Amino acid sequence: MKIYNTQSKQKEEFVPLVPGKVSMYVCGPTVYNFIHIGNARPMIVFDTVRRYMEHKGYEVNFVSNFTDVDDKIIAKAIEEGVSAQEISERYIKECKKDMAAMNVKPATTHPLATQEIDGMIEMIATLIEKGYAYDVDGTVYFRTRKFDEYGKLSHKNLEDLRSGNRSLLVTGEDQKEDPLDFVLWKPKKEGEPSWPSPWGDGRPGWHIECSVMAKRYLGEEIDIHAGGEDLIFPHHENEIAQSECCNGKTFARYWMHNGFLNIDNRKMSKSLGNFFTVREIAEKYDLQVLRFFMLSAHYRSPLNFSAELMESAKNALERIRNAVSNLKYLQEAASAEEMTADEQAMLAEVKSFETKFDEAMDDDFNTADAIAAVFELVKYANTNVTSANTAALTGAVKEAIIRLCDILGIIAEVKEELLDDEIEKLIEERQAARKAKNFARADEIRNELLEKGIVLLDTREGVKWKRA
Ligand code: AMP
Ligand code: ZN
Numbered sequence: 001m002k003i004y005n006t007q008s009k010q011k012e013e014f015v016p017l018v019p020g021k022v023s024m025y026v027c028g029p030t031v032y033n034f035i036h037i038g039n040a041r042p043m044i045v046f047d048t049v050r051r052y053m054e055h056k057g058y059e060v061n062f063v064s065n066f067t068d069v070d071d072k073i074i075a076k077a078i079e080e081g082v083s084a085q086e087i088s089e090r091y092i093k094e095c096k097k098d099m100a101a102m103n104v105k106p107a108t109t110h111p112l113a114t115q116e117i118d119g120m121i122e123m124i125a126t127l128i129e130k131g132y133a134y135d136v137d138g139t140v141y142f143r144t145r146k147f148d149e150y151g152k153l154s155h156k157n158l159e160d161l162r163s164g165n166r167s168l169l170v171t172g173e174d175q176k177e178d179p180l181d182f183v184l185w186k187p188k189k190e191g192e193p194s195w196p197s198p199w200g201d202g203r204p205g206w207h208i209e210c211s212v213m214a215k216r217y218l219g220e221e222i223d224i225h226a227g228g229e230d231l232i233f234p235h236h237e238n239e240i241a242q243s244e245c246c247n248g249k250t251f252a253r254y255w256m257h258n259g260f261l262n263i264d265n266r267k268m269s270k271s272l273g274n275f276f277t278v279r280e281i282a283e284k285y286d287l288q289v290l291r292f293f294m295l296s297a298h299y300r301s302p303l304n305f306s307a308e309l310m311e312s313a314k315n316a317l318e319r320i321r322n323a324v325s326n327l328k329y330l331q332e333a334a335s336a337e338e339m340t341a342d343e344q345a346m347l348a349e350v351k352s353f354e355t356k357f358d359e360a361m362d363d364d365f366n367t368a369d370a371i372a373a374v375f376e377l378v379k380y381a382n383t384n385v386t387s388a389n390t391a392a393l394t395g396a397v398k399e400a401i402i403r404l405c406d407i408l409g410i411i412a413e414v415k416e417e418l419l420d421d422e423i424e425k426l427i428e429e430r431q432a433a434r435k436a437k438n439f440a441r442a443d444e445i446r447n448e449l450l451e452k453g454i455v456l457l458d459t460r461e462g463v464k465w466k467r468a
């Protein structure tokens with residue numbers, strides 16, 4: 001399996017630190033609002049990397065943080081007149097809902113920055129002790145020039161950076177020894193969350209969070225560190241500096257970065273107003289369509305979001321689902337005899353598409369080519385599997401499509417039972433709402449179900465439902 005390493009700018013054979021195991025850290029979102037579809041790209045991409053690794057038999061320890069203390073969270077809290085914690089808790093909850101709807105598996109651990117302050121203080125103290133950091137009036141800075149390898153990930157020339165940055169020094173920052181020094185700990189401001197530390201009350205800088213959480217949950221050396229390409233500099237460069245100077249070991253062996261998501265060929269940004277939350281997309285599409293769309297491009301390429309591309313993703317996904325449901329229908333009607341010799345040969349062809357899929361994924365997770373292999377298999381099934389085939393063959397072809405899609409986190413078989421589950425859950429929620437005399441919510445649920453063709457019948461034996 002080959003992975004493109006941002007640090008070496010090359011595809012490298014993946015060799016884990018511990019055979020059979022993978023330790024992976026993915027920088028998570030800052031939780032001050034609903035996540036947008038740009039944030040969804042690393043979630044979907046690296047969840048797919050994880051799923052493929054698991055398919056290959058690796059045990060993956062997947063850690064992804066929530067940044068729950070930050071200027072934007074504090075600003076939002078002030079705007080709403082609530083605590084920063086209330087804001088971050090609310091949007092972590094919403095983010096987890098979006099992740100589930102995109103079929104992104106929960107991480108092995110989702111650490112929160114605010115729960116890891118002790119570890120951060122410890123790492124900062126070690127860096128000061130080793131001469132890599134210094135305290136000026138309650139602000140602790142990292143002494144960038146002391147780390148010879150600074151710039152090795154982003155391939156930036158330190159001297160250019162330094163001369164470019166000198167002019168950027170603003171009032172209040174002139175206490176830095178060097179323009180490239182960055183903050184590890186900042187002093188408390190009135191009305192902001194803070195924690196006690198040897199340098200006074202304050203809060204950690206953003207970069208130190210990830211160094212500490214990666215160390216605590218994965219160790220001093222990890223296999224893969226990942227995030228969006230905007231994080232290469234300064235965030236990941238600074239993480240390397242902190243971790244390697246503190247621990248004296250190589251921090252991460254493979255650095256993976258996803259390309260950016262654009263909208264209508266323009267950079268997606270709040271200021272341009274060309275900006276969608278995952279929740280907004282969910283109003284129009286099954287989020288499986290969003291996932292399919294994201295995986296239809298290589299993760300390192302820029303990807304353009306447009307209504308046309310979403311429509312074609314929707315159609316493509318439907319083509320796969322139709323093939324699966326057709327195979328299911330054929331399987332149910334087919335004979336239970338043993339596979340014929342001809343069918344054995346057909347099965348071998350099916351295997352060849354699976355091999356093609358794996359080859360594409362082994363080549364730096366080329367999901368575009370992997371999806372092409374799924375379509376070849378779908379086309380093969382549509383043209384070659386008929387009502388003359390045995391249930392064994394038909395079932396095996398169907399399972400192969402489902403299995404490949406599952407590695408991508410794409411659900412190819414839409415199960416009725418799943419829908420039933422959702423209905424039962426909503427009915428339960430409606431009952432609870434009625435009990436709590438929240439009749440508005442109860443009516444809302446009844447209407448929601450009605451819109452989906454489910455009629456509720458309040459009977460003496462309790463609530464019954466039927467499809468209209
Ligand atoms: P943030 O909440 O801004 O720290 O971002 C969380 C993750 O989303 C990081 O890995 C970012 O690199 C990534 N990200 C943010 N915007 C985009 C975008 N437009 N396209 C792809 N990834 C993005
Ligand atoms: Zn990070």
